Amino acid sequence: MGEHQVQKVPLPSIRRYPLYLRLLKAHLEEGEKWISSTEIARVLNLKPIQVRKDMACTGIGGKPRIGFALEPLIFAIEQLLGWDNATDAILVGAGNLGSALTGYHGFDQYGLKIAAVFDNSPEKIGTMINGVRVFAMGEMPEMVSTLSVRMAVLTVPAEHAQEVALSLVNAGILGIWNFSVQALNLPSHIIVQRTDLAVSFAELSARLIKEIRKKT
Amino acid sequence: MGEHQVQKVPLPSIRRYPLYLRLLKAHLEEGEKWISSTEIARVLNLKPIQVRKDMACTGIGGKPRIGFALEPLIFAIEQLLGWDNATDAILVGAGNLGSALTGYHGFDQYGLKIAAVFDNSPEKIGTMINGVRVFAMGEMPEMVSTLSVRMAVLTVPAEHAQEVALSLVNAGILGIWNFSVQALNLPSHIIVQRTDLAVSFAELSARLIKEIRKKT
DNA sequence: TAGATTGTTAATCGATTAACAATC
DNA sequence: TAGATTGTTAATCGATTAACAATC
Numbered sequence: 001m002g003e004h005q006v007q008k009v010p011l012p013s014i015r016r017y018p019l020y021l022r023l024l025k026a027h028l029e030e031g032e033k034w035i036s037s038t039e040i041a042r043v044l045n046l047k048p049i050q051v052r053k054d055m056a057c058t059g060i061g062g063k064p065r066i067g068f069a070l071e072p073l074i075f076a077i078e079q080l081l082g083w084d085n086a087t088d089a090i091l092v093g094a095g096n097l098g099s100a101l102t103g104y105h106g107f108d109q110y111g112l113k114i115a116a117v118f119d120n121s122p123e124k125i126g127t128m129i130n131g132v133r134v135f136a137m138g139e140m141p142e143m144v145s146t147l148s149v150r151m152a153v154l155t156v157p158a159e160h161a162q163e164v165a166l167s168l169v170n171a172g173i174l175g176i177w178n179f180s181v182q183a184l185n186l187p188s189h190i191i192v193q194r195t196d197l198a199v200s201f202a203e204l205s206a207r208l209i210k211e212i213r214k215k216t
Numbered sequence: 217m218g219e220h221q222v223q224k225v226p227l228p229s230i231r232r233y234p235l236y237l238r239l240l241k242a243h244l245e246e247g248e249k250w251i252s253s254t255e256i257a258r259v260l261n262l263k264p265i266q267v268r269k270d271m272a273c274t275g276i277g278g279k280p281r282i283g284f285a286l287e288p289l290i291f292a293i294e295q296l297l298g299w300d301n302a303t304d305a306i307l308v309g310a311g312n313l314g315s316a317l318t319g320y321h322g323f324d325q326y327g328l329k330i331a332a333v334f335d336n337s338p339e340k341i342g343t344m345i346n347g348v349r350v351f352a353m354g355e356m357p358e359m360v361s362t363l364s365v366r367m368a369v370l371t372v373p374a375e376h377a378q379e380v381a382l383s384l385v386n387a388g389i390l391g392i393w394n395f396s397v398q399a400l401n402l403p404s405h406i407i408v409q410r411t412d413l414a415v416s417f418a419e420l421s422a423r424l425i426k427e428i429r430k431k432t
Numbered sequence: 433t434a435g436a437t438t439g440t441t442a443a444t445c446g447a448t449t450a451a452c453a454a455t456c
Numbered sequence: 457t458a459g460a461t462t463g464t465t466a467a468t469c470g471a472t473t474a475a476c477a478a479t480c
Contacts, residue, residue: 082428110417253462272464
């Protein structure tokens with residue numbers, strides 16, 4: 001009877017959960033047990049009603065006058081994001097950005113662990129980047145199946161992105177975090193998350209130019 | 217009479233402009249002169265009507281049966297984003313991520329040029345990162361005013377973010393691209409663009425987990 | 433109790449999409 | 457001309473916000 005319906009959580013809410021998580025964990029560290037939507041909203045610069053809507057999507061209820069219990073809330077959010085057990089991923093493309101992401105603290109606090117890095121350049125293969133070993137691309141398919149990895153971070157140059165992405169999919173990868181500028185053409189069941197740094201820059205640039213022009 | 221009203225461009229549209237720009241420039245390179253919303257939509261996986269709405273915000277009109285002239289469209293989008301003349305910026309925090317961003321190709325195609333990098337660690341000061349010199353933080357205020365830079369990229373550890381951001385603002389910086397996890401508390405006229413890698417990761421993770429759970 | 437907070441239901445807001453006349 | 461495309465006006469969709477009764 002479709003009891004186990006996958007509840008529809010709005011994407012903007014999904015984007016706010018990491019912010020909530022950080023705050024909730026910090027409060028837990030400080031020995032707190034409860035937090036109200038009013039308090040969360042104040043710190044994160046949101047509206048209390050929006051916070052409550054987002055909390056409702058986790059299935060956790062609050063207590064009037066008191067707020068929400070930290071622990072179950074943290075657990076529910078991690079569950080919702082699939083961060084409840086470390087999500088292993090591989091990274092392909094050990095350039096500047098790839099290296100930075102491999103060593104990025106802030107991932108390990110959440111589910112993401114880069115289990116292996118792959119690259120084609122002989123001088124990189126066999127070296128360690130921030131504690132993670134670099135393997136040849138040829139070893140990728142076997143390692144993906146051995147490690148049962150389903151996520152890949154793609155930081156190769158644009159001209160190789162499509163080809164590499166295809167080989168990742170063939171190896172069993174289901175989700176690709178694409179940092180290359182290239183749009184990927186992949187089977188529809190593959191989840192592609194694109195992070196285009198130029199897009200964020202455009203946003204800042206447009207807001208800034210508007211502010212500056214306003215003044216003139 | 218408020219003739220020169222700053223036209224309201226939706227944020228989602230702003231985010232799409234970099235994608236349009238890349239495509240339009242590529243077509244221009246190939247010797248094309250025109251492109252239709254239908255074609256743009258096909259390549260970028262959007263709806264033609266959405267493309268036309270976005271184009272309308274640039275002020276550039278198209279010709280029925282033919283489409284939009286590439287050159288004025290490119291010019292208008294760059295104008296709108298403030299990318300018409302290279303937007304110099306400084307970068308503070310020459311860690312892994314800072315180094316990667318300093319060398320990131322894809323920025324130079326757009327307005328962004330990192331003019332100088334600042335860091336506090338003595339072994340980095342005076343060195344070059346991807347062709348950009350690293351200066352001591354103490355030299356930042358003078359260089360910001362000399363170079364008339366208004367944008368800064370902030371890639372320092374979370375615990376220093378607030379303090380460094382304040383000194384940037386005091387030096388005359390108006391827009392901050394904040395890569396640190398720390399929320400910044402700054403005067404309201406300062407534009408802060410936050411890029412939180414955990415947020416993108418959350419999005420991918422949540423979509424992937426939903427897909428996987430759907431199958432089970 | 434009094435009063436702050438939750439959670440529901442409805443209203444608002446803004447972006448996307450649809451329909452279609454105008455155009456070349 | 458015929459037909460593909462633009463651009464306008466209206467409808468839809470989804471998220472945010474408001475109002476307020478229920479709760480402890």
